[in-house]
Amino acid sequence: MEQINIIKPDDWHVHFRDGEILKAVVPKTTRHFARSIVMPNLIPPILNGRDALKYKKRIENAIPKDEKFKPFMTIYLTENTDKKELKESYKNGSVFAVKLYPAGATTNSDSGVKDLRKVMPVLETMEETGIPLLIHGEATDTEIDIFDREKVFIDKSLDYICRNFPELKITLEHITTEEAAKYVLAGNENLAATVTPHHLALNRNSIFLGGIRPHHFCLPILKREKHRKALLEVVTSKNNKKFFLGTDTAPHLSTDKESSCGCAGIFNAPYCLPIITQIFDNANALSSLESFVSLNGANHYKINYNKSKITLRKNSMQLSFKKSLKLKNAEIIIFQPGFPIYWNVIN
Numbered sequence: 347m348e349q350i351n352i353i354k355p356d357d358w359h360v361h362f363r364d365g366e367i368l369k370a371v372v373p374k375t376t377r378h379f380a381r382s383i384v385m386p387n388l389i390p391p392i393l394n395g396r397d398a399l400k401y402k403k404r405i406e407n408a409i410p411k412d413e414k415f416k417p418f419m420t421i422y423l424t425e426n427t428d429k430k431e432l433k434e435s436y437k438n439g440s441v442f443a444v445k446l447y448p449a450g451a452t453t454n455s456d457s458g459v460k461d462l463r464k465v466m467p468v469l470e471t472m473e474e475t476g477i478p479l480l481i482h483g484e485a486t487d488t489e490i491d492i493f494d495r496e497k498v499f500i501d502k503s504l505d506y507i508c509r510n511f512p513e514l515k516i517t518l519e520h521i522t523t524e525e526a527a528k529y530v531l532a533g534n535e536n537l538a539a540t541v542t543p544h545h546l547a548l549n550r551n552s553i554f555l556g557g558i559r560p561h562h563f564c565l566p567i568l569k570r571e572k573h574r575k576a577l578l579e580v581v582t583s584k585n586n587k588k589f590f591l592g593t594d595t596a597p598h599l600s601t602d603k604e605s606s607c608g609c610a611g612i613f614n615a616p617y618c619l620p621i622i623t624q625i626f627d628n629a630n631a632l633s634s635l636e637s638f639v640s641l642n643g644a645n646h647y648k649i650n651y652n653k654s655k656i657t658l659r660k661n662s663m664q665l666s667f668k669k670s671l672k673l674k675n676a677e678i679i680i681f682q683p684g685f686p687i688y689w690n691v692i693n
């Protein structure tokens with residue numbers, strides 16, 4: 347039986363939501379991950395250090411007693427973000443990073459940024475102070491084809507931000523295209539990217555496999571096979587330093603996804619590590635797994651590696667997946683990649 351032992355992973359991009367969903371999903375992340383960056387796109391969004399601290403307390407209350415887990419909080423960048431308050435909140439530790447959603451790009455992004463020029467002074471303060479900027483990299487003009495939104499954002503907005511703020515620490519979140527991978531590789535050391543398990547596992551055909559599959563709908567939307575392969579290549583590469591795991595685990599009630607206007611988001615926390623390990627194994631790249639899930643993100647954010655370790659084991663029997671996470675009167679469907687998974691976390 348094959349076994350690997352690696353530094354405990356971090357998930358650098360999670361959606362924990364709030365209330366009953368938060369209580370149900372937090373333990374699914376804390377089981378396998380030591381730390382996470384928590385997205386601020388609640389309704390209403392987390393806009394300042396005070397809200398971030400209150401939200402952090404609600405998350406901490408949902409962590410199982412026998413587990414150690416650190417949530418890193420973010421605020422949602424708007425055209426009215428207060429530079430001074432942000433700087434103080436970063437310095438006193440209540441805010442770890444700032445999330446830029448172009449207005450209308452995804453779930454609960456209505457109060458996002460419409461005009462980049464209006465947030466340039468905040469980005470300048472962030473560059474000076476060392477506050478990381480996390481970017482949902484999709485252009486939102488409705489005339490742009492949904493499959494081209496990431497590429498257009500890179501050309502029109504990301505490049506502008508990178509050129510103006512070379513010292514700003516930037517994470518291009520959940521990249522989905524060959525163009526994004528190449529842009530990040532060519533960028534300076536302050537630019538890195540997160541990659542999700544679903545974008546490594548699936549291409550856009552899986553949204554339409556025999557009918558419409560709402561549980562494979564996320565944003566940025568899944569792309570062509572050549573893009574999935576490009577992502578796989580960069581994350582499994584021996585010298586990968588710039589790409590790390592951000593699962594974008596994004597729970598929605600099944601009724602909100604199986605609807606005439608279904609929500610974007612894939613809830614992948616429960617089996618994320620077994621799936622990622624299988625993907626690396628299938629690519630003969632298990633030796634690069636630890637960099638992707640446990641080291642590169644910590645290096646990018648200039649924080650220590652986790653001290654504890656986890657062990658993964660390859661079994662002869664396929665992992666059997668639970669189909670959903672049950673809530674009181676609802677359920678959240680759990681991501682299944684559609685190929686066999688033999689790996690599991692054993693401690």
Ligand code: DOR
Pocket residue numbers: 361387452453482563564565566594596597610611612
């Ligand atoms: O698919 C997605 N779901 N992409 C995002 O960027 C947001 C997320 C959510 O909050 O549901």
Ligand code: ZN
Pocket residue numbers: 359360361385594596
């Ligand atoms: Zn997200």
